[in-house]
Amino acid sequence: MPSLSNKKVLLVDDDDSIRWVINETLCDLNLNVTQSSSAEEAIESLSKNSYDLVISDVRMPGSSGLDLLNHCQKHYSGMPVIIMTAHSDLDSAVKAYSKGAFEYLPKPFDIDEVSEIVIKALNKRTPKKEKMAPMSKSNFSIIGESTAMQNLYRAIGRLSNSHVSVLIKGESGTGKELVAHALHQHSPRKNKPFIALNMAAIPKDLIESELFGHEKGSFTGANARYLGRFEQADNGTLFLDEIGDMPLETQTRLLRVLSEGAFYRIGAAQPTNVNVRIVAATHQDLLQKVEAGEFREDLYHRLNVIPLNLPSLRERKEDVSLLANYFLHEISLELNEPEKELSKNCLIAMQDFAWPGNVRQLENTCRWLSVMANGQYVVKEDLPEEFHENKTPKFNSGWQKQLSNELKNRYADGENNSFVQVQKRFEQLLIKTALELTSGKKAEAATMLGWGRNTLTRKQKEDS
Incomplete structure (x- = not known):
């Protein structure tokens, strides 16, 4: 790795504690670090000094981090800018990337991840990006503050200047069409058509006609020319x-259309040329x-150029409360009724639920509660029947039997320190599994284990 010792970084945040942590x-x-507490102070520092990287918060008194990003793009093109924010959502991620940010970093962040991103930024100059048309507010809401959703926002942001094909993978009800809408809405094709077709909902003998269209008289019942979904989506996005x-x-x-950009309507003698971005989705x-x-x-x-994996709702349970309150609010407006309020025990039950139907099932549950629950305050007992059915144990008892047998063998061999040894091995296994599931991100692994990040780091050092 190239030396970073002579690299200069400008760190901008109005929060002293955040600046201290990142500075350390x-x-x-x-690295040679200069700190600023505002965008105005940073702009003045930039005018007097040369920097290799800027790291800035978004929301600060006075000018914002995005204003600073615009200034850097205009006057210091090619210098990478990393944007941080504690108020992370899809629109802010897309705005940051579309304005030329090298990376978008939601708070709270993993310090190891900060180091990796900084090293990557300093070893790679940011290419000048194609300008986009001004972005309008999307009509399609993607809700969530979990790490999984932050990663999704960042991915959509990175794709905001792209025309490449995307394959969205996820269980039924995870919001695949919402993501497809967002990809279109935040792309250079946003003012062109977004056309959707569900392969499972169309009879097999009609799919080709729906996709490619047909000429009048090309088959029985073809009483007029029909423009298929490809032509309807020309210069826009086709969601399959x-x-x-x-x-x-x-x-x-x-495959032929994707390769050649042309196709024949059923019954046509001449090809039809189209310019369409394909976004496909599957739960299989x-x-x-x-x-x-x-x-x-x-x-x-061809389709899997950029894969996007949508998390199931049980993989982002911290978003259940946010989503439920959003749905209850929207449904109250729709029904012109007072908004329902969820009690603490009701929310806990909803967060513990497996949600096999994912976000769609949660929305339907909120709709049910809005109509069927007695009173404005919703308690656990108001939840539908499936929430009160006997649950299977979270842990299979097999591991307990194996542990019991292991301890019996140790005691039979005369070991007197079994508890300490087994506890240590068990703890090491828990840490190893949590780090594997979070791709090595210590902050996420610590949360999964119910520890603070410092506790996880200390225990790793004790085991090394």
Whole structure:
């Protein structure tokens, strides 16, 4: 890795404690750090000094971090800017990336992640980005503050200047079409059509006509020319939902369109040229379907240029409260009724629920509560029947039996320090599993274990 010792970083945040934490991290990397508490102070510092990187918060008194980002893009093109924010959502992520931010970092952040991003930024100059049309507020709400959703916002932000194909993967009810809408709404094609077609909802013998259109008289019942979804979406985005249900013969035609940018309407003698961005979605394992000969491998790779994996609701339970309150508010406006309020025990029950139908099921539950719950204050007993059914134990008893047998063997061998040894091994296994599940992010792993990040770091040092 190239030396960072001569690199200069301008750190901008009105919060002294945040600046202190990041400054300590940057100094550990042997970086030369200058601190500013406002965008105005940072702009003045930039006019007098040369910097290799700017790290700035978004919301500060006076000018914002995005104003500072605009200034840097205008006067110091190519210098990377990392944007931090404690108020993270899809729009702020897209704004940061579309204005040229090198990275978007939601608070609270993992210090190790900060180090990785800073090193990456200092070793790579940011290319000048194509300007986008001014971004309008999306009509399609994607709600969530969990780490999984922050990663999704960042991915959509990175794709905001792109025309590449995207494959959205996720369980039913996770919001795949909402994400497809967001990709379109925050792209250069935003003022062009967004056309959706669900492969599972169209009879197989009508799919090709729906996609590619037909000429008058091309088959029985074709009484007029019909422009298919590809032509309807010209210069815009075509969203193909449940792509795994597309028949093989249609997959072949779709592959040809993606390769050549042209197709024939059914019954047509001349090809039709189109410029369409494809966003596909599936809840199935397409690679498994490829192995089974049910999905073309070449089409899979054409569609899977950028994969987006949507988390299930049980993987982001911290968003349940936020989503539920959002739905209850929207439904109250729709019904012109007072908004329901969820009690603490009701929220706990909702967060503990498995949500097999994901966000769609949560919305339907909120709709049910808005109509059926007695009074404005909703308690646990008001929840639908499925919340009161007997739950299966969270842990299989098999591991307990294995542990018991292991201890019996140790006692039989005369060991007297079994508790300490088993406890240590058990703890090491918990830490290892949590780090694997969070891709090595210590802050997330510590949260999963119910510890603070410093506790996790200390225990790792004790084991090393």
